[in-house]
Amino acid sequence: MLLRTLFTLLLGLLGGLLFAAVHSPLPWLLGALVTTVVCTFIGVQNMWIPRWFRQTGLIVIGISLGLRMTPEIWGTMTGHIGLMLIATILTVLISLGNAWIFYKVGKVDGITAIFCNIPGGLSEMVTIGQSVGGNQQVISIFHSLRAVIIVLCTPFIVMWLPHHYAIQTVSGGHVLGLSQTLIILAVGVLGAWIASRCSIPAPFLLGALLLTAVVSMNTSLTGENPALTGFLVKAAQVFVGVSIGLGFKREDIARNRRFFLFGLMHSVLLFVMVIVLAVGISYATDTDVLTTILATAPGGIAEMSLTALTIGADPLLVTAFQLFRVLFVLTLFSFGVRTWVNRHRRTRELQKASQSSV
Secondary structure, three states: OHHHHHHHHHHHHHHHHHHHHOOOOOHHHHHHHHHHHHHHHOOOOOOOOOHHHHHHHHHHHHHHHHOOOOHHHHHHHHOOHHHHHHHHHHHHHHHHHHHHHHHHHHOOOHHHHHHHHOOOOHHHHHHHHHHOOOOHHHHHHHHHHHHHHHHHHHHHHHHOOOHHHOOOOOOOOEEOOHHHHHHHHHHHHHHHHHHHHOOOOOHHHHHHHHHHHHHHHHOOOOOOOEEOOHHHHHHHHHHHHHHHHOOOOHHHHHHOHHHHHHHHHHHHHHHHHHHHHHHHHHHHHOOOHHHHHHHHOOOOHHHHHHHHHHHOOOHHHHHHHHHHHHHHHHHHHHHHHHHHHHHHHHHHHHHHHHHHHO
């Protein structure tokens, strides 16, 4: 187990070094991700890391975001609730349109088509979709592909924006000392534990973010404009990148090759449509287009927030938009789908009962 873990992390580290050498955006995450996916496709064996590596990476990212929280930023986030709702509803409608296309062309059941296309988190969509009768493998393939495509493409898309939206590498404030770092890591772990016990979505990221923000804004522990040491943030990127890449299983793709192609086309189509939506919202509301793209791109809370943190967008606003969409999908949308499925099942059962009595 230890050798497999070290081997996998070494591959991710080498990928990060390569991407850093060519000055790629988000090099440690993208390099680890691409290396892991390529190794999976060419049949490299014995790649594996424990789940807690991804959880650790998410906690570090959550702490980095929480350290940036200020009362002014919090006020800005709460002032965008209406825009969050509009962006979420439009994203869901776009996804439902894609689901209808997949249902007609891919010849799959409606539940599988819906949960393949709604961006609400990989594990959550697979779990809920399976519970209401969807195909677990197909849903997993779609969401894994979507995560990889969007995480890979988004940093490069924003690099190609006009010069006045050019990426500015974020230079944090003062780096926390060893004792401060250990304390704030303990705070992040405690926040993640509390959030997971309360069944909050993305608990390791959001729990660490929220409790770190509370401590940072209400105590003198971290000082002004604090930041974690670069080594921790880079390690977190490698952990998350490798864990995303390991979501691909070569044998599953071979068995579901047709759905893999559908998933690839869906991911590209959804990404293009969401980019158009983000640019439209940006110009209609005079919001920074860089932040709007990352806020609406359905690539995962941690991944989009980390991208924003790295390239100079507003990472906390991005996190708020992403969280709002996930909560909307996991609560109102999922409840609506469950209600529709249960009603449809009861109708079919009544029809069968009436036919058998005749």
